[in-house]
Amino acid sequence: xxxxxxxxxxxxxxxxxxxxxxxxxxxxxxxxxxxxxxxxxxxxxxxxxxxxxxxxxxxxxxxxxxxxxxxxxxxxxxxxxxxxxxxxxxxxxxxxxxxxxxxxxxxxxxxxxxxxxxxxxxxxxxxxxxxxxxxxxxxxxxxxxxxxxxxxxxxxxxxxxxxxxxxxxxxxxxxxxxxxxxxxxxxxxxxxxxxxxxxxxxxxxxxxxxxxxxxxxxxxxxxxxxxxxxxxxxxxxxxxxxxxxxxxxxxxxxxxxxxxxxxxxxxxxxxxxxxxxxxxxxxxxxxxxxxxxxxxxxxxxxxxxxxxxxxxxxxxxxxxxxxxxxxxxxxxxxxxxxxxxxxxxxxxxxxxxxxxxxxxxxxxxxxxxxxxxxxxxxxxxxxxxxxxxxxxxxxxxxxxxxxxxxxxxxxxxxxxxxxxxxxxxxxxxxxx
Numbered sequence: 001x002x003x004x005x006x007x008x009x010x011x012x013x014x015x016x017x018x019x020x021x022x023x024x025x026x027x028x029x030x031x032x033x034x035x036x037x038x039x040x041x042x043x044x045x046x047x048x049x050x051x052x053x054x055x056x057x058x059x060x061x062x063x064x065x066x067x068x069x070x071x072x073x074x075x076x077x078x079x080x081x082x083x084x085x086x087x088x089x090x091x092x093x094x095x096x097x098x099x100x101x102x103x104x105x106x107x108x109x110x111x112x113x114x115x116x117x118x119x120x121x122x123x124x125x126x127x128x129x130x131x132x133x134x135x136x137x138x139x140x141x142x143x144x145x146x147x148x149x150x151x152x153x154x155x156x157x158x159x160x161x162x163x164x165x166x167x168x169x170x171x172x173x174x175x176x177x178x179x180x181x182x183x184x185x186x187x188x189x190x191x192x193x194x195x196x197x198x199x200x201x202x203x204x205x206x207x208x209x210x211x212x213x214x215x216x217x218x219x220x221x222x223x224x225x226x227x228x229x230x231x232x233x234x235x236x237x238x239x240x241x242x243x244x245x246x247x248x249x250x251x252x253x254x255x256x257x258x259x260x261x262x263x264x265x266x267x268x269x270x271x272x273x274x275x276x277x278x279x280x281x282x283x284x285x286x287x288x289x290x291x292x293x294x295x296x297x298x299x300x301x302x303x304x305x306x307x308x309x310x311x312x313x314x315x316x317x318x319x320x321x322x323x324x325x326x327x328x329x330x331x332x333x334x335x336x337x338x339x340x341x342x343x344x345x346x347x348x349x350x351x352x353x354x355x356x357x358x359x360x361x362x363x364x365x366x367x368x369x370x371x372x373x374x375x376x377x378x379x380x381x382x383x384x385x386x387x388x389x390x391x392x393x394x395x396x397x398x399x400x401x402x403x404x405x406x407x408x409x410x411x412x413x414x415x416x417x418x419x420x421x422x423x424x425x426x427x428x429x430x431x432x
Contacts, residue, residue, distance in 0.1 A: 007346030044180025048095035314350020
């Protein structure tokens, strides 16, 4: 169970030391050339997260000694967004849910605006001479279906508009990303208002925050446990993890700890990794996810970065043990031990030696597990879990569904980024 060469490489490539070195090198090169610090922002008009992020551009530029260059981009390609309809539906709902916590505005219209409205909004954006200010205003008209406020006489042709968007999309791909609502500054990416605090911290560390200005955006945190009574209620959190998901790996401890802070039962419902469901995960996407997960793990104090990818047979083997472990109240602990080994300790968690360690850490008997490992019974429930998740427009992992005492869904969300919002919804449901 020794560390492999790939484990050493991943550990070095994702290390904080190397990240700080990259930052310092880019800052030194900028100062040596005498260039002003420039932040690129990639704006996708039909993306709700872009509409939220566009609302902070003016304030961001006013608080830091930077110039912001707005690049217009198309939606991610099909291989980067394989569940496009679910992504669109969820993004609108999620953006509307988090907007008030950031003092921003977004209302879910219930569907994507029409193609004709999008075409008009794209043309209006392409014609604007000050997108730092105009992007949010144009977006408000677009999402509010107020096409009278969009420029029907913009002095750019459709061909020119498409060329502007192609150029922005090409630059985004060249620099290594695929989503809208993304900032790029000197070698590193920052997605939307969720990652804006990282960008601001870096700008401040570079001495670019202007005198008397405070940080614009802060990380959302899980609220303290509600001191008042819960009216005797007990809720259920359905947790949809994947043993091959980096984001799942760093979310496991916090989710499994929830019953110690709230009157909730956590029901773990694993799903098969996307790549094992024949959905593409291009290398560009995978590289960003690993780097972003490491950055988040460092912030919340969770080990991550010594990796032995468990894709394929290791995932199948641990899933073959899940029902057995779950019947003993140890399903979550089994998956946590597995992801710890695979994503933070660089161990082949699917080998016999690895699974033995997994079982021991979860408080399970390996001799008993060895008799049943490798069965295919898990294929039925893994697909049932995926279908249930998709009914809530959730397609990625980790995802969560909050259920009331009747088993009815109160709230659903995707991503470790939304654990804080899940906690707010738990408190709201208990107080009602």
